[in-house]
Amino acid sequence: MAKFRQSVTDYLPGTLAVLFVAVVVVSALMTLWLFAYEQGEEGMYFDSYLQHVVTFTLFQAVISTLISLIFAMFVAKALDIVNFRCKSFLLSFFSVTFALPSLVVVTGLLSVYGSQGMVAQLCRYWGMNYSFSIFGLNGILLAHVFFNFPFATKVYYQALQLIPNEQKKLAQQLGFNAWQSFKYLELPIIAKQLLPIGGLIFMYCFSSFATVLTLSGSPKYTTIEVAIYQAIRDFELSQAVVLSLIQLLFCIGFMIILRLFIPRHTPQLTFNYAVYRPQATILTKSLASLVIVVSGLFIISPLFAIVIDTIQYFAMSFVTPTLIRSLITSLSVAFCSALLAMIFAVSILWTHSRLRLMGKVIVSDYLMFLGSLILAIPNMVLSVGFFLLFFNLVEMHGFIFLLVVLSNAMLALPFILRHLATPLSDLTKRYHWLALSLNISGIRYLYLIEYKALKRLFAYSFAFACVMSMGDFGIIALFGSQDFMTLPYYLFELVSHYRYQEASLSALILLMISYLLINLFESTHHD
Amino acid sequence: MFRHLLIIGFMLAITPLAMAKDKPVLTIYSYSSFQSKWGAGDEIKQGFEEQCDCTVKIVGVGDAVTILNRLRLEGSNTKADIILGLDTNLISAAKKARLVQPHQLTKPADLAVNWWDDDFIPYDYGYFAFIYNQNNITNPPTSLDDLIHNQHNWKIVYQDPRTSSPGLGFLLWMNKVYGAKIDQAWQDLAKNTLTVTKGWSEAYGLFLKGEADFVLSYSTSPTVHIINDNDYQYKAAIFQDGHYQQIEVAAMTRYTKQQALAQQFLAFLLTPNVQHQFVEKNYMYPSIKIDLPKAYSEIDSVTHSLSFTADEVEKYQKSWITQWQNSVSQ
Incomplete structure (x- = not known):
């Protein structure tokens, strides 16, 4: 009986959270499909253009993912080697790119790499010919790497910090060279942490849409998401469902392939109480510094451009009551979504860690996958599905708010799951039996063991979820939004009334808030 | 967690919506x-x-x-x-x-x-039109063909007809002007196209940033710059062969x-x-x-209006979009 109760408390939280996400996603898709069926829609089509689009989508997603991961490996390693004063300052920029609407990111990138951008102007100043065009495949890759590589770097860097100091010391005593310490210390971490992140980045790039279309230069380079968007607009709902399923299949397929590369037995990561940094040669240090400077410039310069653009044209009249109100709405959405996402994540990981402890690795992986499912479903499809499910509730006060909070929480969930999964499951491996013998369970376990050990990571994940949830409003396009205006929505309204300069202020505020949030939560507990 | 959500959901659902009307x-x-x-x-x-x-x-x-x-x-x-x-x-x-x-x-x-x-x-x-900055372009095109086959290497940005209304308007405009010769026209345009965006905002933003020389918008767009910022540098290129309405x-x-x-x-x-x-x-x-x-x-106005009937649009839209897709993707 005791054993049964134990297993219920172990498995229930994660199962419920995952079921909730899965039910939401599946019911949205099903409603859409049923509606299409009732309407007696004509059949689906899959022409050569779509074939081409699917191929290209897959191609750019794989390449973007690979570049992001490889860059992340180098930069994280470099950050691990060199210690410098502004490191946390630099690192806090690594998490803000996700918060910005693609419109803003594209503008920032153009200010740097465009034909009138900073690089072009520098080149002209030095009398060089600037012929790089941001439009085309390189623009798409540039934007995707800009979005995703900082996130991967951060996660990987955090994982490097969790390599037990004893191992690092041992490696140094044994006189490991760079390759050996990479192979024995870091490669396992890469397999453990970076590959699952790769899955997320792949899904993100696979379903990327507005950025791809803007920077592509031609409809030749586009993603399947644009075909889904088109199908929804043309009201070919069954076509949209089928295309979404294709997208889903590719994402599942990629996850399965990634799984093949993840070794069954990986080293445990622990929380080190002090930072131990092996000594490095001058050459390694200077190389590492160079990598840091270049990557820092890559990330900061477009953000810097956004700041410059705003300051240049700033006027007090830009600060309107609507701006303040939309800022408050955005912040409340962000906090509620982050809280909800954290509750989901901790519940899922609670079960996930215990499943892994019992050796049920495959089941635990499926749990994680179901938790990330929402990333593979196009926004527009979810939006229409939600609308069909809930349109009776549209008029209810606060409903739109709830819906946005819920969908943003589900969108942030995969990312914080990935942040917390490995550290939490390693922690469970270490303390589970001890805690059982001391009769520490439930909320007390959560507080005493998990929270105390990973306070900083929890705080960071919360902040990251906040930052991610400031952004999106696409889900409510159909619902109508009289009183509900978020900051990105406000930005969009400004732009559609030709007020680009005023809109840049909203972009700057989004940027600053994301930066402050990340900083605030990261510095609560410093080494 | 889930139970609470369910209860909240249920309570919200049975809340009577009756308001004093x-x-x-x-x-x-x-x-x-x-x-x-x-x-x-x-x-x-x-x-x-x-x-x-x-x-x-x-x-x-x-x-x-x-x-x-x-x-x-x-x-x-x-x-x-x-x-x-x-x-x-x-x-x-x-x-x-x-x-x-x-x-x-x-x-x-x-x-x-x-x-x-x-x-x-x-x-x-209104009328769809291409907007340019008169400080950069001194000899604006006077017909759609002039723009598409220009010798100045002008960069054009327009919106995707699959995702945007101006984009669809432009598709119809092109078909009205070129008729059977549309394939070639799309291919020629593709050579001078900077990019095709999801919506109007992205395209116009690119133009204001100076990345593009011409952007598809409305012939009345310059009035907004005049009214909002007293800015007279933006103009609509007026074409003799007309503008789609x-x-x-x-x-x-x-x-x-x-x-x-x-x-x-x-x-x-x-x-x-x-x-x-x-x-x-x-x-x-x-x-x-x-x-x-x-x-x-204070702005130049359109002299000649082009349009298809609603039924023609309904009938051909899909095949024209496919045609555009194939021509510009080559």
Whole structure:
């Protein structure tokens, strides 16, 4: 009986959270499909253009993912080697790119790499010919790497910090060279942490849409998401469902392939109480510094451009009551979504860690996958599905708010799951039996063991979820939004009334808030 | 967690929605920018409430296509009495889905636009045009062909016809001008195309950033720069062979229970005060003859208007989009 109760408390939280996400996603898709069926829609089509689009989508997603991961490996390693004063300052920029609407990111990138951008102007100043065009495949890759590589770097860097100091010391005593310490210390971490992140980045790039279309230069380079968007607009709902399923299949397929590369037995990561940094040669240090400077410039310069653009044209009249109100709405959405996402994540990981402890690795992986499912479903499809499910509730006060909070929480969930999964499951491996013998369970376990050990990571994940949830409003396009205006929505309204300069202020505020949030939560507990 | 959510959900669901309704409510579905701070919605709502003894409720949903789709999704359960914001390219789809009913109004004598329909009221109109900065372009093109086959290596940015209304307008414009020779024209255009964006905002942003020389927008776009910033550097290139016309329309929904009120509102749309609102806030031309703001006399105006009938659009749109896809992807 005791054993049964134990297993219920172990498995229930994660199962419920995952079921909730899965039910939401599946019911949205099903409603859409049923509606299409009732309407007696004509059949689906899959022409050569779509074939081409699917191929290209897959191609750019794989390449973007690979570049992001490889860059992340180098930069994280470099950050691990060199210690410098502004490191946390630099690192806090690594998490803000996700918060910005693609419109803003594209503008920032153009200010740097465009034909009138900073690089072009520098080149002209030095009398060089600037012929790089941001439009085309390189623009798409540039934007995707800009979005995703900082996130991967951060996660990987955090994982490097969790390599037990004893191992690092041992490696140094044994006189490991760079390759050996990479192979024995870091490669396992890469397999453990970076590959699952790769899955997320792949899904993100696979379903990327507005950025791809803007920077592509031609409809030749586009993603399947644009075909889904088109199908929804043309009201070919069954076509949209089928295309979404294709997208889903590719994402599942990629996850399965990634799984093949993840070794069954990986080293445990622990929380080190002090930072131990092996000594490095001058050459390694200077190389590492160079990598840091270049990557820092890559990330900061477009953000810097956004700041410059705003300051240049700033006027007090830009600060309107609507701006303040939309800022408050955005912040409340962000906090509620982050809280909800954290509750989901901790519940899922609670079960996930215990499943892994019992050796049920495959089941635990499926749990994680179901938790990330929402990333593979196009926004527009979810939006229409939600609308069909809930349109009776549209008029209810606060409903739109709830819906946005819920969908943003589900969108942030995969990312914080990935942040917390490995550290939490390693922690469970270490303390589970001890805690059982001391009769520490439930909320007390959560507080005493998990929270105390990973306070900083929890705080960071919360902040990251906040930052991610400031952004999106696409889900409510159909619902109508009289009183509900978020900051990105406000930005969009400004732009559609030709007020680009005023809109840049909203972009700057989004940027600053994301930066402050990340900083605030990261510095609560410093080494 | 889940249990609590369920309970909250259930409680919310059984909350009675009954509100004290002493006045009839007229519900309007429109695109989101209509009811935003800079939209014409607020003034029009107030103006109509003063004379109708009713409450006007505006629901802003995405863009024109979203209005149409929301109505299709709601079917007979819709609360909308009026839809405002479709353009002439969406009319056939709306009629085919049987979403609207005849307004039974007579054509006003002072109608400024050459278009009248049994179901839809034209409330404003405009022309698609390419905007340029006269500080950079000194010899603007005078025909669509001039632009596409220019020798100056001008970079053009336009919107995707699959995702944007101006984009669709441009597709129709090109087909009107080139007819059977459209394939070649698309391929030639592709050589001078900087990029094709999802929506108007991205394209216009690229243009303002100086990345593109010409952007597809409206012939009245320069007035916005004049009115907002007193900025005269942006101009619309006026083409001798004409510009494709976009007419924005409103209609009474098929399932409305407020027919008289809805009809009254549609008539109200064609009164001078409301028309001024559209001119000032939608930056479009009024559909009845009124005096225009000064900025409108300071821009170049379109001399020749092009259009297809709603049925032609419905019939060919899909194949034209496929044709565009294939030609520009080569």
